[in-house]
Amino acid sequence: MPIVHKGTVVDNKKVGSYFVLTATAADMPKEFKPGNFVAVAIGDERSSLILRRAFSIYQVNDRGVYGGTVDIVVSPHGPGTDYIASLKRNDPINLVGPLGKPFSLPKDPVPCVLVGGGYGAAPLFTLAEALTARGCRVDFILGASTQEKLFGMLEARRISTTLSVTTDDGTSGQMGRVTDVLPDVITKSNAAVVYACGPMQMLKAVSEVALLHGIVSQTSVEESMACGIGVCMTCVLPVIGDDGITRMLRSCVDGPAFRGDKVRWDQVGQIPADTWGAPSEGTH
């Protein structure tokens, strides 16, 4: 069960373009599964920013000096994330979590490729550990626009069989996109599953590559969320169900991880005409 936790910041350090923030989190680490996220309040109960911001959980520690803690990766790019990036040790921080459906793990010890775009790589490290513990081979691909925006290179190298890196500007690794190297990594590792987290366009491209190779993809989406707990219906995207019917699903509770071949990537931000309950002429 998720909890509301009035915690404190244990540490907040700059890593490349990002901040890695550690906060006390009581029992959250015990409930945590890879792919879960936390929703962080901006300011105190008088703040004029009411909506929480969602962050993938990067690391958890359930037996630290501070009791349970969680780590998140913050990319400052607006008033909310700027605020969180500015927090200092011992500052109060209010978290709700763990939230969201975790990644599904394969039953058998099959090879898996993990693809992270920028800070989107954050949830993949605990996933890699869980996969390794099941005997899965793990190959990592990290991509970003530029070197500063790559996240977790050292760690990825440590926990994977191979690490491939791409940047749009060629400042690190191969110049280009993660999907330029993905087919090769899938083939060489004989992968059965691709996990990806990052921008929508990247997730779409990754799931297309997976489909071409006839393997499963699990994509963790980042939709704008007002509540993070499933009550507001702002975070929806069109997803095809097991019955073949497309519904507008909430990424906070039905996701954030979805099977890549089930998301209608080309129509994210739209209501496909055959969606369950789609408007007929003039009703919405």
Add this chain to the structure above:
Amino acid sequence: MKRVPKRTSVDMSVDLARINLESPVFTASGCAAAGKELDQFIDITSIGAVVTKSVMLNPRSGRATPRMAETPSGMLNGIGLQGPGIDEFIANDLSWLSQKGAKTIVSIAGNNVEEFGKVADKLRDIPGVVGIEVNISCPNVENRGQVFACNPNAAADVINTVRRNVSASMPLFAKLSPDVTDITEIARAVVKAGADGLSVINTLLGMVIDIDTLKPKLSGKTGGLSGPAIRPVAIRCVYQIRKALPEIPIIGMGGIRNGRDAVEFFAAGANAVSVGTTVFNDPEACVRIHDEIAEILQEKGLRSIRDIVNVAHN
């Protein structure tokens, strides 16, 4: 541990249009789904009532995203009433709520007057339903999309039709829009048409422009403004309606963030309150605010929540 209200010597129970409730704090329609998600954080049976997301006759996909924009002390939303339709809602959501023992006020909506009647009719004899909130702040497709709540005749038509499709004892609350010249005119019209109480207020129509694209941020262009930013408007509406209709039960809402905000509503004339946008910030808000109201009343030396209702008018 799910949060429940603290024990208090203050009598927090309310009697609202023939419904007896243990707490004056409810969820707000569209801000708590059908209670299940919040029940992870609070005991959903320990709050006054769960007001469910407005449900229509048929399943609705809602609008495309983006559906929201954050605004100073509030937010703009344009969900487009996404929902499962009344049959699935009764089979899944209402059955869960009634099995839990929650007190439920079902919010209903329609594209035309007839649809309101059909939805209401389906709610006959459903256990756990203590009232119906009629969301008339939606566009009438048969009248060029004019919002029912903005016209006294259209608003009265809907309430009349719903009244005829539910049992005489079912309490009906008409939910009013603040986007009108004289809200007391609409209030009088719906009460005359058979509303037992009023829910005040729905969101205010607003717009946010994205300065990168220089286009409206929401896919539906306009959306409903909610949160603390609208509280003074809501207080004014409750106050005016209370003055015009001294006896009508009022559920007040709009920007309630803590017990002090709720007390403003009671003093202005509300008999109960709904908490909407604040739940997104604090999933425990309904219980927390109940506790905070009780503390404030205690500090003021009052024994019952009823002692503070209307006092701004005296």
